[in-house]
Amino acid sequence: MTIGVHGGADPLHQQGSPVTAWTIANTSEVVRTVLTPLGASCFWGDPCELELRRGYAAMGIFRARDVRIEASADDRMIAVVYGRLAANVDSFRRMADSMPGTSGSAMEEQYFGSVRPEVADRPTKRRYPALAVKMPRAAAMLGRRIRAVREDHQSWWRRQVIERPPVEAGAARVLLREASERFRRAMCLHMQATALCQAGYEQIVALAQTAGVPGLELRLATGFGGIEETALLKDLWEVSRGRLDEAEFLARHGYHGPGEGEPYNPSWRHQPALLTPRLAAYRALGEERAPGAVESDRVQQRLDAEAELIASLGRFGRARALPALRAAASFIRAKETGKVAYTLAIDAGRCAAHVLGARLHDHGQLADPSDAFFLTLDQLSGPLPAATRDIVAARREQHEKYSAMKLPPNWVGSPTVRTRERAPTASARERTTLRGQPVSGGVVEGRVQVVTDVDQADDFTPGDILACHVTDPSWMPLLSIAGALVIDVGGPMSHCAIASRELGIPAVISTGDGTEVLTTGDWLRVDADTGEVTVLKNPPTPRGRHTDELRPRPVSPAHR
Known part of the structure; x- marks a missing residue:
């Protein structure tokens, strides 16, 4: 100390x-x-x-x-x-x-x-x-x-x-002390869910490998239904359609907000205007993009993946596979539920x-x-x-x-610290390829927006590729309208990985320095089946403007 x-x-x-x-x-x-x-x-x-x-x-x-x-x-x-x-x-x-x-x-x-x-x-x-x-x-x-x-x-x-x-x-x-105590109560259970969630995912990976279908775990670890963030998106969608009052939405979900883990940062309850651009984006979407429709499709895709796994394992593998799949689903739900429980306590402390x-x-x-x-x-x-x-x-x-400090994602001993204002190196700007971990499959080409703060993404256009450092639940309205995701840090059980699979959005995470290599407006090919992200060309139109030629498009079917 x-x-x-x-x-x-x-x-x-x-x-x-x-x-x-x-x-x-x-x-x-x-x-x-x-x-x-x-x-x-x-x-x-x-x-x-x-x-x-x-x-x-x-x-x-x-x-x-x-x-x-x-x-x-x-x-x-x-x-x-x-x-x-x-x-x-x-x-x-x-x-x-x-x-x-x-x-x-x-x-x-x-x-x-x-x-x-x-x-x-x-x-x-x-x-x-x-x-x-x-x-x-x-x-x-x-x-x-x-x-x-x-x-x-x-x-x-x-x-x-x-x-x-x-x-x-x-x-x-009194409320501040109670908020701390309730945070502790939720965190105790959340940590159990986190440990069990990781072990459960490892079992799914092992089952997919045993069945001779490596990569199937990404379709098995999704489509659970009832995930906390999906419920949030459903309600936000209803607000955008005028079927739910914004005040009631805030009474249900207002504890979320940018950087919600730190009480100094505002929650949606504290600054409702933070939701305005997300609601505007939702109003522009067709009913086929409704979160409920996406959720139903993801559930069916998981059931199809389970059928493929069982068929590959045979009769004797079924007895081992189904309990493992059900347990993993339960633990992933519990992990996200625990997050909500402790976030509620943080907002009360705020x-x-x-x-x-x-x-x-x-x-x-x-x-x-x-x-x-x-x-x-x-x-x-x-x-x-x-x-x-x-x-x-x-x-x-x-x-x-x-x-003002920027820390590396991993270090031994003391981290090498640099200032946040430092510009990317020439070698970083010259790179045209990133490699990361694929966590939600599909191949998409489109325009990227590099977003450092979710509350400063007012001009994000539905279908754009989102590049950011990391996400938390307050990013869900933005994630849900993205064409693909490129994230600096995280693993298969991180928030962004779970969210991208539930939303059916191609995602590559753990790129390390994607937000430094990429520039808003770059035209990308995101291969979320292999984990490769390639800068293809710069758009011929100014930032924030799209032509039909420039609209992001799937190159191979995303698992939506």
Whole structure:
């Protein structure tokens, strides 16, 4: 732990040893911006670490005495590094190596997008007895438990944030503490779902390989129906058709927003205008693009893929395949449901912090209402520290410094940091080919838009190819109108991968630096069957304008 302003521990930077491997490739989809001290202390620092361990202990992966906060970053599962939530790759590998049906390399590949060739798996069976007792029980109960928490959180959020938000500081402090506790409750279950989801996907991959149909797993791991993000898109579609009131939409889904994992960022509830361009794009689409129609088609494609798998495996393989497929579907649904449950808690914390900031500003204790986000949970919900304004000023300066940094997706020891303003290198600009991981098949040619912030994509044209660094659920309205996706980071079980398969949109992820190589307006060929992205030509018309010749078109059928 480094030392922060005024001699205290820095809540936004924890330094590991020179040999520990870290990644933000997966964690950036849940927190894509630099954390504030409130975001780190209330949700993503120690609370997340503790519940991750508690969830793993419930499955037998960890011992009960392992549910604790380690002093050293090297012994943690996650840490905050230069304001970013980072995962300790070595810790996650050790965890995966202790589980049957998976490995450290599989974990690193599926969740972090790549595997270091110099690192070997170190499987161990020491936890197998505990896993044999605890994991089946946890897996059997997970779906029901996580749905119950999600429904309870939805009712609580609607009551406390939408219908009767706090007015006075006392009620806001109570809500802030409760938001942190509810985040922890949801995160414990979400982490279980994440681990089981990865193991379930590995089983699907193994089944496809055994059947002699490698790649079939991408069609098997989709079309589940009832995915949280699809429900969001259905309601947004209804708003665009005038069949659902926008206020009711916000009362159901207003906790989402750009960078929703950090409470300092606005939610749709807080800034409804963020939805305006998405609604306009939906109004321009035909009924055949309705999310319900796409969902039905994806379900049928999964059923067809299951029939192909069973036919290839034969009678004896069926008994093993069907339970594995059903379990994987359940865990993928649970993973997305858990995300909603903890996002509801974060938005409640956002609401409470805004109220507290306003009240403290009214009393002259804060220079600006938003200064509340630069205090920790204990400071904001209890007595303010001495020299509060000086602490806030120093932390704001630190936050700006960290926000100007660009970290690599993976590193060992300390990351090589460069400024965000630095232009791509000449070699990057000259490249015409990218390679990544195909996660949703199809081949598309079209115009690309490079989007760094979802709330700044007002001119995105339906059918354009979307290139971005990472996505979270607030990107779903944009993803759903894209012709194809090219994403810098992620794995087959990342948010973008799951979403692209459910939407039937060709997607290549884990390109590394696609957003630096590509330029808005480039004409691309996205081969999401092989993972190759090629710059074909530059369009002859200005940015934002399309002719019939330039409209994106599928070259081979996307799995829609």
